[in-house]
Amino acid sequence: MSNSRSRAVNVRKINPKVPIPEARSIASSLYDLIKQKGPLTVSNTWIEAQEAGLCGLQSKTHMKIMLKWMRGRKLLKLFCNQVGSNKNFYHCTLPEEPRTEQLESPSEPKLQTKKPSPKAKRKTKKQTK
Secondary structure, three states, X not given: OOHHHOOOOOHHXXXXXXXXXXXXXXXHHHHHHHHHHOOEXXXXXXXXXXXXXXXXXXXXXXXXXXXXXXXXXXXEEEEEXXXXXXXXXXXXXXOXXXXXXXXXXXXXXXXXXXXXXXXHHHHHHHHHO
């Protein structure tokens, strides 16, 4: 089986390689960093973490593991920005609370324009007989 067909890693079961209280401390520092600086690539996150003097991270690989651990705990979101043939992956923080502006705006009524499929029509004909 090739690597492209192998199952994705369950990010909820990532081992942060440090005790959980220390992992939470590192995670909160990384979260604050990403929240302040906006969406960051892994490389930029590592540079910013070094400049900020983040303690607890042993290496860039350890930081990547921590970012995966944080994604599994729904602290971060990873999204892709494609520019031409290049893809850039960014980490950003998830919104903490639902935005009230979105909730208060009037939502457009959803119109059902899709016709029932031919299979659905056949089922209803059989049931009426």
